[in-house]
Amino acid sequence: MELRLSNSSYNCLLWLCIFALCAIIGMHPVASIEVYTPAEVFVENGTAGVLKCTFKSNQVISSQASVSWSFIPETSSDSTGETIFHYAGGKGFPDSAQFKSRVEWAGDLNKKDGSIRINMMQFNDNGTYSCDVKNPPDIAGKPSQAKLRVVKKESLPQTSPAVIVGAVIGAIIGVIIIAVVAYLLIRVMRSTRDYEGCTSIESVSTQAAQPGKKAESSTDGSRSSSPSAPVQGPVIYAQLDHSGSKNSFHKMEPVVYADIRKN
Template identity: 55%
Template sequence: MEPRWLNNSLGGILWTGLVLYVVFATEPACAIDIYTDAEVIVQNGTTGVLRCTFKTNQVVSSLTSMTWTFQSSEPDTRFSKSPTVIFYFLNGKGFPGPDEFKDRVEFIGDINKKDVSIQLNPAQFSDNGTFFCDVKNPPDIIGTQAQTRLRVVLKESLPQNNTTIIILAICGALFVLVIIAVAACLTMRILHNRHEYEGCTTPESASSQSLRPQKKAESNREASRCSSPSGPLQGPVIYAQLDHSGSKNSFHKIEPVVYADICKN
């Protein structure tokens, strides 16, 4: 007589097989699209992220499975001969592969969001090679697995971020243009103010200029007054003082006194 647990196991297997048969037989198989990065470059000793997403026409369920395999590019290793499964995901659970990846591989995706990405922490030089991502979502089981090439390099060999360089170059160019525009505006403002200063006169300067001819005319008038007498010309008047003492010989000529009109300015 067979044990009861064996009968239960066989019954479970038969039931699962029947369900899969019904699913595959009643619904036509559709293609599933899988996407990964063509190449990933990480620094040795850091975390390397291997992204993988998929597109399916069916609802993601517990039957959705994901498999990551690895084939090393290093010669004379067991991973260089044929791809080896390093991580398997089914029914919401992940199962790491060989010991070389068991403690370093981690599932970081979300199966419900159709993301089955993993990460290697830390990445090692022995991880150089090709990683394959394969997803099955019954009845979508037909599809080509995607592959991504991982390169683990030293820090000095990391490629420069072209996006950052382009952004910095654009910001530098815009800064230079702003400086040029400000300098041009200041120059135009200075020239404009200088033109107004040279072309226009202030009220004080205009009044001083208008007063100059008047002052000159007045000075000419005053000079003419001083130079030209108001009445007829009169020469110096000479007065003689005579002695009237009665003596004939007492006539003495006194020095003449000259009086003249003095014109004061």
């Protein structure tokens, strides 16, 4: 028995397949890797320079991950450049006569680092370097570019590691000095306040004690200057005998009453 489909049925089946494919692609969108490099790098002539390249991927780093570096000379008008180094499968492959004996791998894909090192930098190494990272299925990212400047030692920018370390050490020493000075000032201010407090208390106590002495002396003076009460001696009274005896005529018995007033 032979099964034949009409044109209309065939078209419907075709559209169903297209919709299913679109749905599958929509459920699993193509990943996009992000690559980062510094905008500008300065290296002293005759020394080794590291070109940093890091990336961000939503996928686990696979064994098929790779890094490619390309170079566009400063005087070239080419927008693509030539590949100078390729890293894949745990091995590096220099791919340029200019850098073949001087370029080497300096990154770690497990740490999402695709950097390279170029030894014995020369002035003709000036140009634009591009880093391109692939981590299947995360392959849709764009390369990142960095401009390299090979200069003399005196022309290096002041943001070298030695300058940064010196600035950090100077800042720490400055903070320590400020803390010590602040501590000494606080100690001096506290000592001054304590001294002024003791002086004020002593003056107040002295002033409080002086009126008391004056009052006491005035009291003593008033006591000594006030006239004392008159002291009266014994008073003698004559008592007459009014009895009818003969012997009582003009008989007098003196009675002495002592009236002594105390002060």
